[in-house]
Amino acid sequence: MRNAIDRRTFLKQAGALTAAASLPFGLVNVAWGKKPTEKFTFAYISDAHITQIRGTEFVANFDKGLQRAALELNFLDPKPDFVVFGGDLAQLGKREEFEHGRELMKDVTIPIKWVIGEHDYYLDLGAYWQEHMAPLHYSFDHKGVHFVALNSILTHDEWTFRRWPTAQERMHQMARLDNPDGSPFMVKAEQREWLKKDLAKVPKDTPIVILSHSPLYKIFRPWNFWTDDADEVQAILKPYQNVMVFHGHVHQVLYNQIGTITFNAFMATAWPWPYPVTYSQLPNKVPEITVFMNRADPFKERDGTGWGNITMDGGEIHHYELWENTPRTVEKMPGMKYPADTKFQDPKSRIPAQTQY
Amino acid sequence: MIRKACAVALLAVAIAATGVRADEFTKEDLKKWDDAFRTVVKEGERLFHSSDLGKNSVSCDMCHPNAANTHPETYPKFQKQIGKMSGLRDMINWCIQNPQQGVPLAADDPRMVALEAYITWERRGVKLAPGKH
Ligand SMILES: [Fe+2]
Ligand SMILES: [Fe+2]
Numbered sequence: 001m002r003n004a005i006d007r008r009t010f011l012k013q014a015g016a017l018t019a020a021a022s023l024p025f026g027l028v029n030v031a032w033g034k035k036p037t038e039k040f041t042f043a044y045i046s047d048a049h050i051t052q053i054r055g056t057e058f059v060a061n062f063d064k065g066l067q068r069a070a071l072e073l074n075f076l077d078p079k080p081d082f083v084v085f086g087g088d089l090a091q092l093g094k095r096e097e098f099e100h101g102r103e104l105m106k107d108v109t110i111p112i113k114w115v116i117g118e119h120d121y122y123l124d125l126g127a128y129w130q131e132h133m134a135p136l137h138y139s140f141d142h143k144g145v146h147f148v149a150l151n152s153i154l155t156h157d158e159w160t161f162r163r164w165p166t167a168q169e170r171m172h173q174m175a176r177l178d179n180p181d182g183s184p185f186m187v188k189a190e191q192r193e194w195l196k197k198d199l200a201k202v203p204k205d206t207p208i209v210i211l212s213h214s215p216l217y218k219i220f221r222p223w224n225f226w227t228d229d230a231d232e233v234q235a236i237l238k239p240y241q242n243v244m245v246f247h248g249h250v251h252q253v254l255y256n257q258i259g260t261i262t263f264n265a266f267m268a269t270a271w272p273w274p275y276p277v278t279y280s281q282l283p284n285k286v287p288e289i290t291v292f293m294n295r296a297d298p299f300k301e302r303d304g305t306g307w308g309n310i311t312m313d314g315g316e317i318h319h320y321e322l323w324e325n326t327p328r329t330v331e332k333m334p335g336m337k338y339p340a341d342t343k344f345q346d347p348k349s350r351i352p353a354q355t356q357y
Numbered sequence: 358m359i360r361k362a363c364a365v366a367l368l369a370v371a372i373a374a375t376g377v378r379a380d381e382f383t384k385e386d387l388k389k390w391d392d393a394f395r396t397v398v399k400e401g402e403r404l405f406h407s408s409d410l411g412k413n414s415v416s417c418d419m420c421h422p423n424a425a426n427t428h429p430e431t432y433p434k435f436q437k438q439i440g441k442m443s444g445l446r447d448m449i450n451w452c453i454q455n456p457q458q459g460v461p462l463a464a465d466d467p468r469m470v471a472l473e474a475y476i477t478w479e480r481r482g483v484k485l486a487p488g489k490h
Binding site: 051052053059061176177178222223271272273274276278279280281295297298299 | 406413414415418419420421422423425426428438451455456479480481482483
């Protein structure tokens with residue numbers, strides 16, 4: 001296993017040469033209760049926020065992020081079985097943005113499992129998404145693991161259907177993260193019923209992975225780092241022994257454990273969000289166990305952005321490929337009560353850039 | 358005695374000429390000044406959430422919701438990327454020129470004052486820490 005710096009150097013060279021090479025990720029074998037029938041990996045890309053300026057002009061910075069992640073996928077060894085896109089492909093839900101985003105990902109050779117984000121939804125309420133990409137919620141089985149993709153960014157009917165004069169205005173309102181006129185995310189009763197039925201046929205010791213855009217727990221309501229009916233969703237998942245939730249939306253490294261449910265969030269390819277603790281005016285419930293990703297140099301275009309790679313072998317190991325910051329590995333090994341960073345979990349092992357800004 | 362009386366009289370004339378004493382502002386004045394402040398903060402909030410400052414539709418709040426992670430209390434400080442002591446307004450202009458691909462604002466541009474007002478208002482109460490990294 002190479003060390004992190006070697007891997008990053010290698011990645012850069014591989015990217016520059018577009019050589020048909022593979023990344024020597026160190027994959028650790030773990031066991032956890034009932035294992036998947038076969039060890040496998042999948043990749044995670046999220047929050048590309050492809051932004052149309054006018055006509056065929058798009059924000060180059062965000063294009064570059066998605067393009068880079070899509071390219072790097074091809075260098076992974078072992079090759080991931082599929083890639084999850086965690087939502088917010090578009091910035092304002094426009095057809096042009098979806099089409100441009102899909103064009104930037106056209107060289108991805110593995111299947112893409114799409115999860116819808118609020119930026120993809122609130123212009124046409126999922127019409128383009130369902131026609132060209134994926135259903136808004138669905139499930140599938142893969143090598144002994146049951147996967148469920150949810151649409152977790154629904155909200156009150158009054159807000160969605162009656163509050164705003166136009167669909168464009170509704171999209172603009174939802175696109176502002178710190179909007180006092182925004183509305184909290186929800187899975188809602190109908191989808192929760194579907195989830196219950198979907199899980200009814202799954203044995204309690206089967207590993208379950210839930211894919212959602214928003215965290216299925218409550219961190220910070222003003223920025224929708226939050227799902228309003230998270231408690232109800234967690235109650236549905238509670239009987240299962242090993243549940244992992246992977247989500248986007250927060251544009252940052254974030255992990256937590258609530259009962260038997262492990263939560264993990266990934267960076268955006270577009271830009272990083274601050275942790276809610278950096279907003280001094282309101283309280284937050286940012287998980288104590290998360291070691292924050294550092295923001296060593298915001299002058300670098302790809303600072304605080306990247307993508308992820310997950311190894312499933314009963315337990316779970318997430319590799320966070322941060323482009324401009326030290327890469328991170330968080331794992332939940334058998335017997336561990338909560339996920340932990342393999343290198344930086346102990347405060348004494350942290351580097352100055354993780355506490356300074 | 359006469360000279361003293363004269364001085365008092367002169368002082369009275371001086372006060373009459375300039376209006377009121379310095380400590381004679383009223384609750385209405387306070388309200389007026391607070392309203393002026395809030396109006397500018399509001400304008401700063403609008404600019405911060407608009408694409409008016411740049412040329413590529415990117416707005417400040419996209420990276421800094423509620424102006425978080427701008428840490429105005431640490432300025433001025435040595436900004437390693439610029440290589441010299443920098444003020445908050447230098448960083449505002451950096452963001453306008455780079456992620457937003459726009460034209461920097463003059464230091465006395467009312468829009469700059471408005472942005473500073475909004476950013477510091479969102480950080481009110483935090484201890485000053487000039488130079489902090
Ligand atoms: Fe996002
Ligand atoms: Fe989002």
